Amino acid sequence: MFSKVLVANRGEIAVRVMRACRDLGVRTVAVYSDADKHAGHVRYADEAYNIGPARAADSYLDHDAVLEAGREAGADAVHPGYGFLAENAAFARRVEESDLTWIGPSADAMQRLGEKTKARSLMQEADVPVVPGTTEPVDSADEVKAIAEEYGYPVAIKAEGGGGGRGLKVVHSADEVESQLETAQREGEAYFDNSSVYVEKYLEAPRHVEVQILADEHGNVRHLGERDCSLQRRHQKVIEEAPSPALDADLREQIGDAARRGVREAGYTNAGTVEFLVEDGEFYFMEVNTRIQVEHTATEVITGIDVVKWQLRVAAGEELDFDQDDVEFDGHAIEYRINAENAADDFAPATGTLETYDPPGGIGVRIDDAVRQADEIGGDYDSMIAKLIVSAGSREECLARSERALSEFEIEGLQTIIPFHRLMVTDETFRAGEHTTKYLDEELDRERIDQAVERWGSTDAAADEAEADDAESTEREFTVEVNGKRFEVNLEERGAPPIPDVDVGAASGGSGAGTAGAATQPDADGDDEEVIVEADGEQVSAEMQGTILSVEVGEGDEIGAGEVVCVLEAMKMENDVVTERGGTVSQVLIEEGDSVDMGDTLVVIE
Template structure:
C-alpha cells in the first residue's frame, strides 16, 4: 500500500491522475520544469518539485531527477501518465530499484509489447492477425526498397520504439525511400532516443480501432470495448469515439477476446491499449501502448469505469473487482483534442499566451484541461491544451452535444483547432460514421469550412480582460512551499491590504506581426531546426522544402515563398529559432542591412 504518488508528467494528464489520487484519499506530488513553474498541475498538487530546465531531456525525461524528487517528497509510488517515460522499461526498473512502486505494467511486459517489432512477434505467437511486414528492424534504405518490392507499395516505415505518428513515413514509390528513411530515423531518434525502424504494408483506407484492456497481477484481464480513432492528421489522432460505428457486436467480442489473449500471454498488468487497423471486415494488430491513452476518457464515459483509479488500485495489489460479463456499454462518447495548432496552415504549432478562457459545461460534457486564463503555452512540449468529451444516449446525441460544447469553448489569444473540429463534426461523412484515416486528406473542404468558422481576431482584440488572481509561491532548493500559487511571481504588484479594492488587470495578449524583408525565408514558428535542405547559391522553386523545424514534438516543413537564388543560409541543424526569424535570404536581399 502507499499514501503518496508522484506524477512524472505535466499538463492535463498530470491533473487527471492527481484528481484520481484525491478521490482515493492519496497525496499527489508534481514535478515541473522551469517552463512549467506557472502550470496548473503544479498549483493543484499537494507538493511540487523542480526537476530541471525546459528541455524534456533535462527534466521530464531525467530519471535520476524524478526519483530524487519522489524520495525528497515522501512519495512511495510513481505514475508516469503518457508520453515521456511512460513506456520506458529502464525507468520502471530504476523506480523499482529505488524501492518505489511503478503504477503501470512490469518492465518485462513493457519490453515484450513496447517495441513494435517485438509486439508483432508476440501477436503472431498468440494467434492475433498482424499487418504483413517484418518482425525485425531494418538496417538501411536499400533493405526498405527490397521490402517495398516484396510487399508492394505503399509501405510504412515506422519507429520501433514509439508511437503517436512520430517516426512514421508512408512511401509510395522506390524514389521516396531514401528521404523517408532518413526523416523517420531522425524523428525517431529525437522523440524516442531510438532510431530503429521497421517496415510493414500500408493499408490504403483502414479505420484505426483500439481495444482497451485492464489486467491485474493475478492473471485476470478484461477488455473494455473499443475506440475508433480514425480522424487523424500527420498520423496523430484528433477525434476519438466509443464505440466504433463500424463494428458489429460479434466483431467487438472477437477483437476484445484477441486483445485479452495477447495481454495475458505477455503477463501484462495495469491499463493498456491494443491498436488495430480495420479494413474490408478484417482487423490487423498494429501495436500496443503499454500505458494509459490520451483518449481513455471516452471509454470511461461509456463503461463507467475510472481507468486511472483502476491503475492505482491494481498497483496497490487489488484483484480486478469485475468480470468480462459485467462490462456493459452505455451510450456513446466522443473526444476532441483541443490543440494549439493552426489547421489552416497544415496544423502548425501556434504558441502564445491564452487570454480569456471559458470551458463548456452542462449535462454529458467533460473537459480535461491543462491550461487556464493567462497561461503561456510552452514551445517545448506537445500542443495538446485540453480534451473535450461529450456523452450521449446514442451517437447522434453525442455529436449534437459536442457541436454545442465546441461552440461554447472560448480560448482567446492562441490559435486552436476548434473551428476544424466544428467543420468535421458537421461533415456528412463523419455524421454517417464512415470516416477512415483518409477523412482529412480526402476532404479539403473541411479547411474552407474551418476558415468560415474561425472567429475574426478583431473580435477579441479590444475585450477587457478579466481579473487574474495574484498569488505567490516560495521556491527553496527546487521545491515549492507555502500557501501561495505561482502567478507573475515577483513582477506582480503586492496588495497593500485585504480591502475590497478592484484587483489589477493584465493587458490582453496581442498578436505579433512578423517583420522581415520581403525576399527572405521566414520561420512562422518557434522551434529547433532539424534539417537544412538548401545551400548558398542554390536555385529554389516556390513551395520547395528548404528547412524542417521541430516544434511541440512535430516536424514542420518551411518552404520557399517564391522561386529565386539563395544568397545566405542563416541557420544550421540544431539552431533554435523564434517565430519571425530569417532562415535564409534571396540574392536581392543579401546586402540589405535592414535584413541583418
C-alpha cells in the same frame, strides 16, 4: 495504497492522474521544466520540483532528474501518464530497481510489447492476426526497398517505440525510401529515445479500432470495449469515440477476445491498449500502447470504470473486483481533442495567450484540461490544451449534444481546431460513421475546413476591462524555487505601484531594444545574443516557436523557390521551412538543436 505519487508528465494528463490520486487520498508531486513554471499541473499538485530546461530531452525525458525529484519529495510511486517516459522500458526498470513503485506494466512486459517488432512476434504466437511485414528492425534503405518489392508499395516505416503518428512514414516509391527512413529514425530518437524502425505493408483505407484492457497481478485480464480512432490528420488522432460505429457484435467480440489473449500471452499487467486496423471485415494487430491513452475518457464514460484509478490500485497490488461479464456499455461517447492549431493552415501549431477560456458544461459534457484564462500556450510541447468528452444514450444524440457543447466552447487569443470539430459533427460521412483513416487527409474538401475556420475561428478578444483593476491590486504572487522545489508566495501590500512578474532566485537576463538589421536570438547555450542580419535579401523567418531539427542549406548554396532550408519541430510536429524565391544563401543563422521564437530570422537569401 500509496501515500504520495510523483506524476512524470505535464498538462491535462498530469492533472487527470492527480485527480485520481486525490480521490484515493494520495498526495501528488509534479515535475516541470523551465517552460512550465506556471503550468496548470504545477498549480494543481501538492508540491512541485523543477527538473530542467524547456527541451524535453533535458527535463521530462531526463531519467536522473525525474528520479531525483521523486527521492527529494519522498514519493513512493511514479505514474508516467502518456508520452515522454510512459513507454520507456529502461526508465521503468530504473524505477523498479529503486525504492519507488512503477505505476504501469512491468519493464519486461513493456519491452515485449512496447517495441513493435517484438509485439508482432508475440501476437503471432497468441494467434492474433498481424499486418504483413517485418518482425525484426531494419537498418538500411536497401532493406526497406526489398520488403516493398515483396509486399508492394506503399509500405509504412514505423519507429519501434512510436505512437501517435510520430516516427511513422509512408513510402510510396523507391526514391522516397532514404529520406523517409531517416525521418522516421530521427523522430523515434527524438520522441522515444529509440531510433530503431520496422516496416509493414501499408493498408490503404482501414479503420483504426483499439481495445482498452486492464490486467492485475493475480491473473485477471479484462477488456473494456473498443474505441474508434479513425479520424486522423497525418496519422494523429483528433476525434475518438466509443463504441466503434464500424463493428458488428460478432467482430466486436472477436477483437475483444484477441486483445485479452495477446496481453495474457505477454504477462501484461496494469492498463493498456491493443490497437487494430480493420478493413473489409478483417482485423489486424497494429501495436500495444503500454500506458494510458489520451482517449481513455471515452471508455470511462460508457463503462463507468475509472481506468486511471485502477492503474493505481493494480500497481498497489489490488485485484480487479469485476468479471468480464460485469463490464457493460451504456450509450455513446465522443472525445474531441482541443488542439492549439490552425486547421486551415494544414493544422499548423498556434501559440499565444488564452485571453478567453470558457469551456462548456451541462449534462453529458466532461472537460479534461490543465489551463485557465490568461495562460500562455507555447510551442515547446504537444499542441493539445484540453479534451472535450460528450456522451449520450445514442451516437445520434451524442452528435447533437456535441454541436451544442462545441458552440459553447469559447477560446480567444489563439487559434484552435474547434471550428474543425464543429464542421465534422455536421459532416455527412462522419455522421454516418463511414470515415476511414484516410478521410481527413485525402478525401475531405479542404475548402470546407477553410470556410469553417473563417466562420467560427476568430481569435479577436474584447479588451479586458478588469486589467486596470488588477494592476492596482495590492496582492502580489511570487514563484520561488529553493533547491529546485517550487513554492508559491502571496504578498499583500497597500498603496504600492504594480511590478512586473519575476522569478525569485533565478538569474535575470534578456535583450535590449533591437536595431534595424539586427535580431535577438538564443545562442547554443540558450543565452540571448544579437545576430546581425544583412539588410538586403529575403529573410526566411520562423512562423512558430520550436526547435531546429536539421539545417538543409549552407552559406553560398544556390537554391530554388520552394526549397527546404531547415526542418523546425514545433509541438511534436516536423515542419519544413521553405523559401518563397530562389537565390544564393548569404547567411545561415541557426544550427541543429537551436530553439527559435516566432519571427526569428533563420536564413537570408540574396
